[in-house]
Amino acid sequence: GENVEQHPSTLSVQEGDSAVIKCTYSDSASNYFPWYKQELGKRPQLIIDIRSNVGEKKDQRIAVTLNKTAKHFSLHITETQPEDSAVYFCAASRDHNTDKLIFGTGTRLQVFP
């Protein structure tokens, strides 16, 4: 069935370092891959997304890469700041007719000053 695995579950980095979060999906028909940032007690916030016809997308300090062959996509945050501390979720969607997202289990990122 549909499944998205996410690693690591927790990640601690020093301010200014880079952080990488990895996800693997099971359904080869998946074609849309968003990333959400969720701060404690707040809504999931869309930070970047990528479609299956693109291998990489960048937005300032955030980038996402997609390897369709390996069914694997990653979030890269450079020059991390304390305000990047949050739980990050990857997700995958396979259907052109529904918005159903399959979420990963989340990565708690802590950036220490």
Add this chain to the structure above:
Amino acid sequence: DAGVTQSPTHLIKTRGQHVTLRCSPISGHKSVSWYQQVLGQGPQFIFQYYEKEERGRGNFPDRFSARQFPNYSSELNVNALLLGDSALYLCASSLEGSGNQPQHFGDGTRLSIL
């Protein structure tokens, strides 16, 4: 422009009761989806509605139902509440609900079952 709005923000119910949660999408968005987020986990898809019709259903029992109104707002209903229904219920909206468009979430309704 207002984002996705949900009400109420918090709700406490007892087992066996029913609950109605409400969601207003971003202006211009026609699709609304509902997700359940249990503490420490990622959101799980419950329903999607587009143009008042159900477009997708997750693996939830029939106690869960929803509908969408002509103004694209939506209600999620849960009957015969169980302790395990305690969770954050999130609503998300998108423009056309076609599966490869950004979805934006509301702040959620935190439901506690005693």
